[in-house]
Amino acid sequence: MTYQKPIPLKDQDNKAYWNAADEHRLALQKCNDCNTYAHPPGPSCARCGSENVVWENLGNDVKAQIYSYIISYRPFLPGFQDDLPTIIAQAQLEKVPEVKIMCNVLNCDINDIQIGMPVQMIWEDITDERALPQWTPIND
Ligand SMILES: [Zn+2]
Known part of the structure; x- marks a missing residue:
């Protein structure tokens, strides 16, 4: 039986989140400058505008x-x-x-x-x- 529901598309901003999910892990985007977490992720920090964002592995x-x-x-x-x-x-x-x-x-x-x-x-x-x-x- 194939999956009948929409499958979330990976894009440039959320790819790391979905790649982690595929490995049964949670990854969260975090700003390296002001330490603010962003979920859902985006191209830059919503708080300070920095593009210096990293992904933190929260495991399974x-x-x-x-x-x-x-x-x-x-x-x-x-x-x-x-x-x-x-x-x-x-x-x-x-x-x-x-x-x-x-x-x-x-x-x-x-x-x-x-x-x-x-x-x-x-x-x-x-x-x-x-x-x-x-x-x-x-x-x-
Ligand atoms: Zn920031």
Whole structure:
């Protein structure tokens, strides 16, 4: 069964992010001049305008808290109609709290999602080469 949903395109700005995801790692863009993280990444630092940006490897053990969320009952893109309702959230990274990543939360009943809930980044292998970052609740 081939993957039916849109596959994120790599461009000059986000290529390092998606390449890391394909290896089941999180990479974040960081300004080398003012140390501000940028997500989503861009061609230069949104704070100081410097083009001296580097990529920081956060590895594959990435935890976060739900910062905010919505529950979507209609698909925004083709291919998602069988996943509804779906939880779209902002995950605030434990190690880098100033970064909040827009994401889907999988394996979570819509009645259980709440602000502050701990989640863990996982990767969904969608093709032989590509993987998508996703999030799942941490069940202690
Ligand atoms: Zn900067």
